[in-house]
Amino acid sequence: MGDPRRSTIQSVDRAARILKALATGPPRSGVSELAERLGLAKTTVHGLLRTLERQDLVEQDAETGKYRLGPEMLELGNAFLDHHELRGRSLLWADTLANRVGEAVRVGVLHGRRVLIVHHVFRPDDSVQILEVGASVPWHVSALGKVHAAALPNDRRRTLLAGALPQLTGRTIIDPHVLAVALEEIGVAGFATEDQEAVIGEAEIAAAVFDHRGHPVGAIGVAGPAERVTPAGPSEAIVAAVQDTARRLSWEMGAPRRHAVAARRPRVDAG
Amino acid sequence: MSANQRIRGASAPCDAAFVTRWLRGCAAQIAAHRDYLTQLDAAVGDADHGVNLDRGFVAVGSVLEAADGLPPGELLVQAGSTLVLRVGGAAGPLYGTAFREAGRCLGTARTFGVAHLTEALEAALQGVTALGAAVEGDKTMVDAWLPAIRALRDQAGAALPDALHAATVAAEAGAAATTAMEARKGRASYLGPRSVGHQDPGATSTALLFLALERAAG
Secondary structure: OOOOOOOOOHHHHHHHHHHHHHHHOOOOEOHHHHHHHHOOOHHHHHHHHHHHHHOOOEEEOOOOOOEEEOOHHHHHHHHHHHHOHHHHHHHHHHHHHHHHHOOEEEEEEEEOOEEEEEEEEOOOOOOOOOOOOOOEEEHHHOHHHHHHHHOOOHHHHHHHHHOOOOOOOOOOOOOHHHHHHHHHHHHHHOOEEEEOOOOOOEEEEEEEEEOOOOOEEEEEEEEEEHHHHOEOEOOHHHHHHHHHHHHHHHHHOOOOHHHHHHHHOOOOOOO | OOHHHHHHHHHOOEOHHHHHHHHHHHHHHHHHOHHHHHHHHHHHOOOOHHHHHHHHHHHHHHHHHOOOOOOHHHHHHHHHHHHHHHHOOOHHHHHHHHHHHHHHHHOOOOOEOHHHHHHHHHHHHHHHHHHHOOOOOOOOOHHHHHHHHHHHHHOOOOOHHHHHHHHHHHHHHHHHHHHHOOOOOOHHHHHHHHHOOOOOHHHHHHHHHHHHHHHHOO
16 A cells, blocks of 8 residues: 555554455464564564454464454454445345346445455355355456446546456456457446456446446446356346446435436447 | 278277267266365355266266267267356356367367377367466466376377376376465456465366276276
């Protein structure tokens, strides 16, 4: 993150870095491992871990003495989701959308260079599916991320396009110029399509949701097998259902009429 | 069998019966390891790898029933198309493409030897990487395919069973090595570093297909 640490409290910053290290590293880490990873003294790390442990934010394995994230983290994560306005408002709409199209629905928000999935409704059949809430995907391989990015001001869009664009499949768009043109088209069409750009065989169609200031706050999309979601280009029925849902959700979030109106016209011309 | 056929058979030991044994062996291996594959997939994917592949290879079995007299390449193409249709997920397109490309490489040949088989498996891998853009070390099926093909190339000139045994050993070692890798492709890549410590289901099923290939050679 940025450099203005001077106005922040160093120990809180370090404690947060320990939590993030535990979240992204191996499931359990020892004091020395963490100290080395974070470039801190062992005694400092030990003291921070003991403090975090008292708050149940980390816990120590009795046998190995190694540390992992504590149960309180789940409470905090759940609280984040519970207080997330877009997620809260999308619960019913997402269910309705999933039933209408017979596919899974995901709600996501841009967080840095990734899309954080804040809500996921399973495809309404009896197949085994894994909950993706809390997962994050690179923004450019997700219809949720692309449609959110397309609605951002130019400078933020340029920042996204200027960063790393990892290739996840043979279909991932990794050329920033191609992606920039795609975002323009998405902005005009009012929806984004992702066709096997993240996972082979899977596709997604998404539309952005706007708040009372007319700013994009996230996106809602239908995800499923490419042969149903993008049989020959985006499924018109799914595009219509997704745009309809995004428009209603935006209205609920207090979005100005221009966004709702712009999203209402179902256009299916963007590849 | 005529003397001529016997001589040609010595240098070109593979035929439609061999390919049929391979595909049936694939079905048997996948069925036997269905729950194990699904378990592996539950850790890094969506817990459907074993079930989906099993459904696909059962369908391949029915296709084989009706495919009497076809050249080996055509059998593989039909098996591939069946897998694309019936497996779903990422494994369907990937394995479907692999078998189809291998079949196309064999063309209309009635028999073929180790060299042509190696070429066909290379074509299969090329199909897989064109779809998935995965390279070695990404924690995907490529990590089992590539070592197997390298082993086959090293065994050029060896007898079929020896060459295929070396390929199986290499594929199994490659699959085992994915445990320590961080996934950079596919759904498992969503997990980032948390994917470390789990063996990749795709690499594992690829190793099973090479084991079936080795067994088909007797």
